[in-house]
Amino acid sequence: MTDSFQNIAVISFPDISKIEFKTIEKQYLNVILINTAFIFLIVFAILFFIDYKNYLELNESIFWLYAILSIALLFVVFIKLIGFKKRKYAVREKDISYKKGVFFRSLTTVPFNRIQHVEIDQGPISRYFNLVSLSVFTAGDSSDDLKISGLLKEDAQQIKEYISNQIDE
Amino acid sequence: MSNSERFSQFRKQSKKGILVIYLNILYKALKAFWILLFLFIQKFSKISETTLLYIYLGIGLLLVFFLVRAFLIFQNFQFKIENKHFILKRGIIKKTNTSIPFDRIQNINFKQNIIQQLINVHEVNIETAGSSKAEISIKALSFKEASALKNAITIFDKKNVDQKTETSEKPLLKVGFLALLKVSLTENHLQSLLLLFALLIGFFQQISELFDGLGKRDVLDDYITENTSTLETSVILIVGLLMLLTFVAVLSSVVRVYLRHFNLTVFIKNNALEIYQGLTTKKSVILKKGKVQHITISHNPIKKKLGISFITFKQAISGKVKKKQDKIIKIVGCKSAQIATIKDVLFTNENLEGLDKNFSDIYFRIRLYIRSIFILLVLNVGLYVGFENTHVFWANILLIPIFIFAIEISFRKRYYLFSHELLLMGSGTIETHKTYLPFFKVQNVKLKQTMFQARKNVADVVFQTASGKIKIPCMQLEKAQQIYNYTLFKVETSKKSWM
Missing domain, CATH: 2.30.29.30 (Pleckstrin-homology domain (PH domain)/Phosphotyrosine-binding domain (PTB))
Known part of the structure; x- marks a missing residue:
C-alpha cells in the first residue's frame, strides 16, 4: 500500500472523463423555454396588475421594475440556452x-x-x-x-x- | 419452553405496560397543554368554587378516559412470531396488522426511561431499514421476555447463530463517573450554550404567545427593554453576564453529557458493538458491523491532552425518517487503544498508518478567505444597522484575526488519504475530526465545480452514503477524477452488502 499503488493502479480503471456523453433531446429546449416563459408571464402579470391598480404607489419606479425584469428574462434565457448544451x-x-x-x-x-x-x-x-x-x-x-x-x-x-x-x- | 414456542401465539406485553402507556399519554397531554395548567395555577384564587368543581370534574374525566384508552391500547397490542416473520396487531378502532420478515429487521434495541426503570420493564424497539412506519416499539416487557424475543428473532438469522458462544464478559470501554466529568468539562461549551438557548427560545415563544393572547404583550416587552437598557450601560453587568453565561454553558454541558452517557459501557460481541448508556433513559444499542456506514473520530485540543476522543457512528437512514438523530450513535471518552480496537472490528485489516496525507488545493484557502470576507461584510453591516454607531467597526480588530486563524487552521486540518478499501478524511477548526468511509458503502458520487474552480482546474468530490454526504473540497481535477473512478470501480465490483 504505497503511494505508487494510488497512481499506477487508479489510471487503469474505467475512466469517467473518457466516455462519450449523449446530449438530451433537442425538443426539451422548447419545454424549458415554455416553462421559463410561463413563470415570467406570471410575474409580469402580477407587476402589471400592481401597476394598473396602483397598489404600492410605485409611479415612476415601475418602469425600472419592468426594465429589471426584462433584463432578468434575457439573462435567464441566455443561461438556459448555454446550460442546455451542458446537460x-x-x-x-x-x-x-x-x-x-x-x-x-x-x-x-x-x-x-x-x-x-x-x-x-x-x-x-x-x-x-x-x-x-x-x-x-x-x-x-x-x-x-x-x-x-x-x-x-x-x-x-x-x-x-x-x-x-x-x-x- | 423454547423461544419460538413462547411467541407462537398472539400475546400481549407485560401488564405493567398499561402503566407505561398511561403515563406516556399523560406526558404527551401535559406537554401539549402545560400552558393551560400554568394559567390555571396562576388564576387559581380568582376562579369561583363552582367553576373549580367543573374543572376538577373535567380533569378527572380526562384522566379516566386516558386510563381506558391506555387499557385498550394495551389490550389491542398483540404480537407473535410465525414463519420467520414478526407479526403485530394494534389499534383500537383502526386496526393495523404489520408483518416484518426477520431479514428486514435491522436492529433490536432495549430502552428504559425513568418509569420503566422504576417498575423494571424494558422497551423493545425493532428497527427496520424500510419505511418509518415499520418501526415498532413494544413498551413494556420484562428483561427475560425481552431477551427471549430478541433471541427468537435473531436465532433465525444465520449470521447470528453463534450469538451465545463467544461472549466476552469484559467490556471494551467503561466510562465511570469521574471520567465522564473529564469528558463533560472538555465539551464544546459554546455548542451546549446554543442548544440551551434554542430550548429556552422555544419556551419563551410559548410564553410570549400566551401573554400575547392575554393582551399583556406590552408588559413583557417593557420588562425586557427595561432590563436590556441598563445592561448596555453597565460594563460590570456585562462582565457578570459573561461569567454567568460561561457557568451556564459549562453546567449545561455537564448535565447533557451525564444524561446521555451516564454509565457508558461498550462490549464487543462477534463483530458487533453493544453500547449501554444513559441516566434517566437507559439505552442499549447493538451496532452491527455491516450497518455502520461511516464513523467520525473527534477530539479538541484539551481532550487531546487528556488522550480522550469521541466517536460518532452513522447508520443508514431510510428515505423519510424524521428522527435522523436516532440513527446517530455517539460514544465518549475513548482512549486510543479502544479506538484502535473499534476500528479493527469495523474495518478489519485496514491500515492507514504511514500513508501520505493529501491536502486540499491552495484554491480551498482562497475560497475560505472569499467566503469569510462576505461574512465579515454582512456582520459589519448588521452591527452598524443594529447599533447605529461607527465605533462598532472597531470590532473588526478582534474579528479579522479570529477569522484568519480559523481559516488557516481549517485549511491545514483538511486532508484525505485512502487505502484499498477505506477513505479517511480529516477536517475541523478547533475540534479535529477524522471520518472513515469504506468505499463500497458509497451510494453515488458527484464531481462539482464552480466556474472559478474550473478555471483553476480543481473540483469538489461528494460521496453520498446511506447516512449522509461526505465532501472533499477542492482537489486537483486529475486527482478528483482518479478517486471518482476508483470509488465507482470499488462500488461496482463489491459483492458485500452495504447494509
Whole structure:
C-alpha cells in the first residue's frame, strides 16, 4: 500500500472523463423555454396588475421594475440556452451518469447495484413533445440523487428496463 | 419452553405496560397543554368554587378516559412470531396488522426511561431499514421476555447463530463517573450554550404567545427593554453576564453529557458493538458491523491532552425518517487503544498508518478567505444597522484575526488519504475530526465545480452514503477524477452488502 499503488493502479480503471456523453433531446429546449416563459408571464402579470391598480404607489419606479425584469428574462434565457448544451448523460455497463451546469458544473454517477428504484414521470408540457424524466433513487437521504429530464419516452423505458435487469441480478 | 414456542401465539406485553402507556399519554397531554395548567395555577384564587368543581370534574374525566384508552391500547397490542416473520396487531378502532420478515429487521434495541426503570420493564424497539412506519416499539416487557424475543428473532438469522458462544464478559470501554466529568468539562461549551438557548427560545415563544393572547404583550416587552437598557450601560453587568453565561454553558454541558452517557459501557460481541448508556433513559444499542456506514473520530485540543476522543457512528437512514438523530450513535471518552480496537472490528485489516496525507488545493484557502470576507461584510453591516454607531467597526480588530486563524487552521486540518478499501478524511477548526468511509458503502458520487474552480482546474468530490454526504473540497481535477473512478470501480465490483 504505497503511494505508487494510488497512481499506477487508479489510471487503469474505467475512466469517467473518457466516455462519450449523449446530449438530451433537442425538443426539451422548447419545454424549458415554455416553462421559463410561463413563470415570467406570471410575474409580469402580477407587476402589471400592481401597476394598473396602483397598489404600492410605485409611479415612476415601475418602469425600472419592468426594465429589471426584462433584463432578468434575457439573462435567464441566455443561461438556459448555454446550460442546455451542458446537460448530458451516459449509461455504462454498471452505472449511469449525468452532468449539467454552466456556473456550477456537476457530474453525478450512480452505480446500478446501489439503485433502490427507478421512476419515469412526465409533465404536461413534456407530454406534448413525448418527453419524460428519468429519476433514480438510492438509499438514505435520496433528495440528491440523479434525474435526467428530456428523454424520449422509448429511450427512458429502455434505460429503466436495463437498470431493473441489472438490479435483479 | 423454547423461544419460538413462547411467541407462537398472539400475546400481549407485560401488564405493567398499561402503566407505561398511561403515563406516556399523560406526558404527551401535559406537554401539549402545560400552558393551560400554568394559567390555571396562576388564576387559581380568582376562579369561583363552582367553576373549580367543573374543572376538577373535567380533569378527572380526562384522566379516566386516558386510563381506558391506555387499557385498550394495551389490550389491542398483540404480537407473535410465525414463519420467520414478526407479526403485530394494534389499534383500537383502526386496526393495523404489520408483518416484518426477520431479514428486514435491522436492529433490536432495549430502552428504559425513568418509569420503566422504576417498575423494571424494558422497551423493545425493532428497527427496520424500510419505511418509518415499520418501526415498532413494544413498551413494556420484562428483561427475560425481552431477551427471549430478541433471541427468537435473531436465532433465525444465520449470521447470528453463534450469538451465545463467544461472549466476552469484559467490556471494551467503561466510562465511570469521574471520567465522564473529564469528558463533560472538555465539551464544546459554546455548542451546549446554543442548544440551551434554542430550548429556552422555544419556551419563551410559548410564553410570549400566551401573554400575547392575554393582551399583556406590552408588559413583557417593557420588562425586557427595561432590563436590556441598563445592561448596555453597565460594563460590570456585562462582565457578570459573561461569567454567568460561561457557568451556564459549562453546567449545561455537564448535565447533557451525564444524561446521555451516564454509565457508558461498550462490549464487543462477534463483530458487533453493544453500547449501554444513559441516566434517566437507559439505552442499549447493538451496532452491527455491516450497518455502520461511516464513523467520525473527534477530539479538541484539551481532550487531546487528556488522550480522550469521541466517536460518532452513522447508520443508514431510510428515505423519510424524521428522527435522523436516532440513527446517530455517539460514544465518549475513548482512549486510543479502544479506538484502535473499534476500528479493527469495523474495518478489519485496514491500515492507514504511514500513508501520505493529501491536502486540499491552495484554491480551498482562497475560497475560505472569499467566503469569510462576505461574512465579515454582512456582520459589519448588521452591527452598524443594529447599533447605529461607527465605533462598532472597531470590532473588526478582534474579528479579522479570529477569522484568519480559523481559516488557516481549517485549511491545514483538511486532508484525505485512502487505502484499498477505506477513505479517511480529516477536517475541523478547533475540534479535529477524522471520518472513515469504506468505499463500497458509497451510494453515488458527484464531481462539482464552480466556474472559478474550473478555471483553476480543481473540483469538489461528494460521496453520498446511506447516512449522509461526505465532501472533499477542492482537489486537483486529475486527482478528483482518479478517486471518482476508483470509488465507482470499488462500488461496482463489491459483492458485500452495504447494509
